[in-house]
Amino acid sequence: MSEFPDAASRPDSASTPGGTGPENAADRSTDTGSKDRRGTRSIGGRRLAPESLMMTWGYRPELSEGALKSPIFQTSTFVFNSAEEGKAFFEVAYGLREKAADETLGLIYSRLNNPDLEILEDRLAVWDDAEDAAVFESGMGAIATTAFTFLRPGMSLVFSEPVYGGTQYLFTNILPEFGIRTHSFRASDGKAGMEVAVEAAAAEGPIGLIHLETPANPTNHLVDIRHAAELARRHSTEEHRVRVAVDNTFLGPVFQNPLGLGADLVIYSLTKYVGGHSDVIAGACLGSAELIGQVKGSRTFFGSMAGPWTGWLLMRSLETLKLRMTRQSESATEIADWLLEHPKVTRVYYPGHLEEGDPDWEVYRAQCTAPGGMVSFDVDGGEAEAFRVLNALKLVKLAVSLGGTESLAQHPATMTHSDIPPEEQVEMGILPSMVRLSVGVEDPEDLKADLAQALERV
Ligand SMILES: *Cc1c(COP(=O)(O)O)cnc(C)c1O
DSSP states (O other): OTTSOOOSOOTTTTOOTTSOTHHHHHHTOOTTOEEETTEEEEETTEEOOHHHHTTTTTOOGGGTTTOSSOOOOOOSBOOOSSHHHHHHHHHHHTTSSOOOTTOOOOOOBTTTOOHHHHHHHHHHHHHHTOSEEEEESSHHHHHHHHHHHHOOTTOEEEEEESOOHHHHHIIIIIGGGGTOEEEEEEGGGHHHHHHHHHHHHHHHSOEEEEEEESSOTTTOOOOOHHHHHHHHHHTOOSSOOOEEEEEOTTTTTTSOOGGGGTOSEEEEETTTTTTOSSOOOOEEEEEOHHHHHHHHHHHHHHTOBOOHHHHHHHHHHHTTHHHHHHHHHHHHHHHHHHHHHOTTEEEEEOGGGOOTTSHHHHHHHHHOSSOOSEEEEEESSSHHHHHHHHHHOSSSEEOSOOOSSSOEEEOTTTTTTTTSOHHHHHHHTOOTTEEEEEOOSSOHHHHHHHHHHHHTTO
């Protein structure tokens, strides 16, 4: 909210004067290539794809001794050239005056900004065509900071279920203690279920935020982002805008871009596909310069920003993001098709299997460009049979988390979703026989061989 200064946005990050980041840079393209402070965004009128920009965008070697790669700026604070410069930086950081058109907010202190975070934020923004991004030390840091930025006592939060366990806990146990009302709807209840929850919330007072997670974990049900944006518009007034946030961890940013579908904010656990190597915890929130300015204001005072080492690791990961996610989605499709035919498997939950006539099929076609790397399936039996499969896997590791280069399997009913009461689990479609698989970059034939020998134990 406006009481928070726009602490960490620098014109060279995304809010280029007179424009809005990537698109604006592309608009200015000429045949010799468009150039802005962050690099070359288009060549010969051709707008470069995100994967082409991940090695260079936002980094200027001449500021770092010519180093090809960005150094890790492992420093807590930055030296001002003069007291006058320090004063000017703080005036902008604390919103004491407007930035001049050509002014760059200087580096002050690593809780506000750090080169590794700023370059990473520029690069993340490219994928979602966002004006700005804010990076956090965890996905939960991003979700909690965003919630506390847009919700106030007396407001409602509407959210889809199932959501990530940590999100569920924050929304149902912590936010109500701060006077925030929460209303949820089942992803499987479609547009109608969403409408009922939004209307019930609106009847009680202003809605601060609609938070969606799609595809829903672990059932892969889809939530209609455009419909949520439409409902938010319907309940917005001049003074109060209802914001829609989408947790895009499962398919984004490569296969789903919620901002283009009308969402205001996109949230990630970067720990998963973006980090992609199961070795770092991080999160992000992206959107317009105005909204991310508010989120960054909260981040400065909550202290939930990521450190430079995390930023550097994620920049390395972004270089191979599309390669990894494409391979993972292709392998998952192969494995999901194979599971469908397997006699010990009673059901497969995979967006790639949606058929015309299923309400999720329309949603899939409108908002996803590939089915992704997450496959859930029911084994013939219950918990005991699912456990037998999990215990027999050799190449696939038994662990929670997802999106890494290695394949992981787990049991949602007793692990990631164990704090949901069993009756509710069943209503949401989370059965004791369900196994959730995150497909990695291994040879898919090797993965099938491992699954085949494990399924023999059923
Ligand atoms: C893991 C996850 C989170 C939480 O992210 P952390 O980085 O573990 O804090 C949030 N949402 C989804 C969908 C996730 O998978």
